[in-house]
Amino acid sequence: MSYCVNCGVELEESQKTCPLCSVEVINPLKPYSENARRPYSHRVDHITKRVDRHFTAIIASIVLIFIIGICLIADEMYSEKLDWSYFVAVSLALVWVLIIFPMAFDRIHPIWYILADVLSLASFLYAIQYLTGPGSWFDKVALPIIYMLGVISALCATLIRAKILKGLHKPAWVAGSAALSVLGIEALLDNFVDGSIILDWSWFAAIPLITLALILTVIERKTQLKEAIFRRLHV
Numbered sequence: 001m002s003y004c005v006n007c008g009v010e011l012e013e014s015q016k017t018c019p020l021c022s023v024e025v026i027n028p029l030k031p032y033s034e035n036a037r038r039p040y041s042h043r044v045d046h047i048t049k050r051v052d053r054h055f056t057a058i059i060a061s062i063v064l065i066f067i068i069g070i071c072l073i074a075d076e077m078y079s080e081k082l083d084w085s086y087f088v089a090v091s092l093a094l095v096w097v098l099i100i101f102p103m104a105f106d107r108i109h110p111i112w113y114i115l116a117d118v119l120s121l122a123s124f125l126y127a128i129q130y131l132t133g134p135g136s137w138f139d140k141v142a143l144p145i146i147y148m149l150g151v152i153s154a155l156c157a158t159l160i161r162a163k164i165l166k167g168l169h170k171p172a173w174v175a176g177s178a179a180l181s182v183l184g185i186e187a188l189l190d191n192f193v194d195g196s197i198i199l200d201w202s203w204f205a206a207i208p209l210i211t212l213a214l215i216l217t218v219i220e221r222k223t224q225l226k227e228a229i230f231r232r233l234h235v
């Protein structure tokens with residue numbers, strides 16, 4: 001075993017120069033040997049080719065359209081009306097919107113994802129109502145909840161994207177929006193069940209979230225305090 005005269009790194013006989021500092025290796029007792037053990041692996045891993053997201057998205061879309069088409073045709077032929085295939089179609093459309101749409105279009109404004117999510121989720125739940133028979137839960141609960149969550153998410157995403165919210169104001173707004181969403185969900189459920197809105201369980205989730213939002217806002221405003229905490233946490 002030789003050591004580099006300049007930096008002291010361990011050297012193999014198969015090395016003409018130091019791998020660290022490039023100083024020439026001269027050791028009369030252990031001259032350079034081409035066949036000596038190499039200090040690195042003989043096996044070369046092939047670097048995985050970067051997966052072309054757009055190509056994958058196109059292939060996945062074609063597969064989904066194919067499956068939906070077959071289901072619709074089969075359903076139409078056997079039951080002579082669209083029944084279960086409608087559910088399959090909206091379920092796969094939901095999968096497309098949630099997974100493949102962001103993969104294919106990764107540089108658009110987040111509001112488009114939210115709009116697509118709202119529409120596909122509404123269609124999915126409408127399909128459940130359509131198949132399970134008449135009922136008012138879709139119009140009175142499901143749709144208002146989806147719209148409310150869509151509007152709150154769109155507002156947060158727009159304010160963050162436009163850089164109106166900065167630093168800890170971003171998580172503070174997300175926490176505040178989550179609190180508002182939970183309260184809104186209970187209000188809509190109460191209204192559907194007995195027509196009177198008495199907020200109860202949602203406060204258990206909303207109060208910690210509102211507290212968190214207020215703490216984050218105060219910390220962000222007190223810049224010096226923020227810097228002191230960040231220094232303590234080594235971030």
Ligand SMILES: [Zn+2]
Nearest residue numbers: 004007018021
């Ligand atoms: Zn060296």
